[in-house]
Amino acid sequence: MSKRALVLLLTLAVPVSFVACGGGKDEDALLEEEATPVPAAAAPAAGAPAAAPAGAPAAGSAAVTGKVSFAGTAPTMEKIKMEADAFCKSAHATPVYSQEVVVNPNNTLQWVFVYVKEGVTGTYPAPTTPVTIDQQGCQYHPHIFGIQAGQPLRILNSDSTLHNIHALPKKNPEFNIGQPFKGMETIKKFDTVEMPVRFKCDVHKWMGAYAGVLNHPFFAVTNEQGTYEIKNLPPGNYVIEAWQEKYGAQTQNVTVSGSESKTVDFSFKG
Amino acid sequence: MxxxxxxxxxxxxxxxxxxxxxxxxxxxxxxxxxxxxxxxxxxxxxxxxxxxxxxxxxxxxxxxxxxxxxxxxxxxxxxxxxxxxxxxxxxxxxxxxxxxxxxxxxxxxxxxxxxxxxxxxxxxxxxxxxxxxxxxxxxxxxxxxxxxxDPTAAAEREPLTRLAALTVFAVFLQLAIGAVMRHTKAGLAIPDFPLSLGRVVPRLDSFPVAIAFAHRAWAIVVAALVFATVVAAFRGGRRRTGLFLGALVLAQIALGALTVVSRKNVAITTAHVATGALLLGTSLALAIGSPGLKSLSRRSRSERRGAVSMLLSEQ
CATH class of the missing domain: 1.20.120 (Four Helix Bundle (Hemerythrin (Met), subunit A))
Known part of the structure; x- marks a missing residue:
């Protein structure tokens, strides 16, 4: 074997070793690029639906409230099998079901994103207070949330297992980051209005969440009673949209003035 | 040999x-x-x-x-x-x-x-x-x-060598079409089988349907070429490899159909990919005139049983 050939082989072998085995970059340094530990107290209440962020300018005093009811036979949600990760399985004493369609006992729907689709005038600067999405018990909390374009999104891992959080927007840049340790936090922003933005974990296939990215704070998510409230609306004519991840969107028109509160109910059929 | x-x-x-x-x-x-x-x-x-x-x-x-x-x-x-x-x-x-x-x-x-x-x-x-x-x-x-x-032996086996070489190109193109279909998530764009959206030729007005149908249509060309190669292999004294190649293409067609019917079952879909690779490798081995396994090693029976060793086998 000639020396020349040997040199060539070794030259090629080096990148193979690098490609296959990894290396070269300090792993702690890599993790610090994207994540820093945060105090446990900063974690939000699990499952709390997102509301208009604190600190947003109170542009008015009218409100739109209502409930989202469900007609028909409630679909049987898939029981999530968490055997793929022993931590996830041990994190739940009772069975966990998909949150794709959550029908409340009073035949209303939880996790419906309700927001002002049209009619908002003026500008609403993005709050500096972050919206938090927490990976807890190998589920996203909250499952559905709203955020303003430019507002910080705090992504937190409260689990003692690794997660990747993979955002799949169409108008904003897609991202996929790893959070291998409990307490890791990453801050991201969406600069463009987009409805909806899907999040998923490719490690744990059952994990999914959605965000509505808006340029105003007039949105809410239905709770365990199927109700919502959009507050601080200035007088005007609005198109209200209710979006549910399986059943899609419905819209209704409403006019509010002064400090009145109008009721706008929606109904989805199964 | x-x-x-x-x-x-x-x-x-x-x-x-x-x-x-x-x-x-x-x-x-x-x-x-x-x-x-x-x-x-x-x-x-x-x-x-x-x-x-x-x-x-x-x-x-x-x-x-x-x-x-x-x-x-x-x-x-x-x-x-x-x-x-x-x-x-x-x-x-x-x-x-x-x-x-x-x-x-x-x-x-x-x-x-x-x-x-x-x-x-x-x-x-x-x-x-x-x-x-x-x-x-x-x-x-x-x-x-x-x-x-022996490189000269391959030339002596015409038309097997030429047919097998054509099959290599056809299978490779099919694998490339399959890869495009898979990575554009178009695998179930045509959800029925053997018809395509209820027709022999569906309306090709969307890319997912077009690429999924291209994969099905080209499969017919591949199957025809493989069967021609199998016949040539039999005539050229390569009965065992020919049988293996024929079995592979039949299995591959069945796996393709099952992939659709099972809604992309993981095991079936992956077996479809692996069988495609085996088809490619076997065709290539025939095209370049692989020698017989008997002549390779009389001592290694385990090799003879292995699917990959079949690539090198010959009656």
Whole structure:
């Protein structure tokens, strides 16, 4: 074997070793690029639906409230099998079901994103207070949330297992980051209005969440009673949209003035 | 087949066969990553969550497992190339070894790019196609390092050689179409079988339907070529390889149908990818005139039973 050939082989072998085995970059340094530990107290209440962020300018005093009811036979949600990760399985004493369609006992729907689709005038600067999405018990909390374009999104891992959080927007840049340790936090922003933005974990296939990215704070998510409230609306004519991840969107028109509160109910059929 | 060519190492040939078999295993591992949609379960590269060995949970098992198999194949390929450089008298065969190293490096880089850039279709498809090209390289090295391989014998077997070569190109094109379909998530764009959206030829007004139908239509061409090659193999005294090739194409058609019917069951879909690679490798082995297994090694019965060793077999 000639020396020349040997040199060539070794030259090629080096990148193979690098490609296959990894290396070269300090792993702690890599993790610090994207994540820093945060105090446990900063974690939000699990499952709390997102509301208009604190600190947003109170542009008015009218409100739109209502409930989202469900007609028909409630679909049987898939029981999530968490055997793929022993931590996830041990994190739940009772069975966990998909949150794709959550029908409340009073035949209303939880996790419906309700927001002002049209009619908002003026500008609403993005709050500096972050919206938090927490990976807890190998589920996203909250499952559905709203955020303003430019507002910080705090992504937190409260689990003692690794997660990747993979955002799949169409108008904003897609991202996929790893959070291998409990307490890791990453801050991201969406600069463009987009409805909806899907999040998923490719490690744990059952994990999914959605965000509505808006340029105003007039949105809410239905709770365990199927109700919502959009507050601080200035007088005007609005198109209200209710979006549910399986059943899609419905819209209704409403006019509010002064400090009145109008009721706008929606109904989805199964 | 003639006598063993002086100077060729049976150990080197066997190592080349092992490398080709490991490469098929790598294609299976890669197929599992796509079938389970685990490609982005490890968001960093070349490390995995900043580690050489992350916890093998959920999708990480498939993605990092794929990286581990790739590491093994990379090492095997480098060893094979070094071995060829030291023992192989034919310059072009030594170059094949170097080409394989270049291909496996490029494949690793493509794999990394597809992770970093979040599975862009072009990169993912290139990764899938280079996987098959690399597999062809390892199969070719395994064939031509056989002590009994005789390049003049292939020319004597016309039209088998020519038909098998045509089949290689047809199968490769089919694999490329399949890769585009898979990485654009168009596999179930035509959800029925054997009809396509209730028709023999569906309306081709969307890319997913067009690519899915192209995969079905080209499968007919591939099947026809394979059966012609099988007939030529029988006539050319390659009965066992011909039978194997025929069985492969029948299995592949059945697996393709089952992939649709089962709504992309992971095991079935991955078996479809692996069988496609085996079809390609077997056709290539026929095209370049693989010698008979009997003449390779009378001592190694286990090799004769193995599917990859069948690539090198001949009645």
């Amino acid at each position: 003639g006598e063993a060519v002086q100077g060729r190492s049976i150990a080197l040939h066997r190592f080349a066969v092992v490398t080709a078999a490991a490469t098929l295993g790598l294609i299976v591992a890669g197929g599992l990553v796509t079938s389970t949609e685990s490609g982005l379960s490890v968001p960093d590269w070349p490390l995995s969550y900043g580690k050489v060995m992350p916890p093998m949970v959920g999708g990480v098992f498939y993605e990092h497992g794929h990286r581990m198999v790739a590491t093994t194949v990379g090492i095997l390929t480098v060893v094979l190339a070094v071995w060829l450089a030291r023992r192989e008298p034919r310059r072009w065969v030594r170059r094949l070894g170097l080409l394989a190293v270049g291909a496996v490096v490029a494949q690793g880089v493509l794999g990394g790019l597809t992770v970093i850039f979040l599975l862009p279709t072009a990169v993912s498809v290139a990764h899938a196609c280079l996987a098959q090209t690399f597999f062809c390289l390892t199969v070719a090295i395994a064939v031509v390092t056989s002590p009994r391989w």
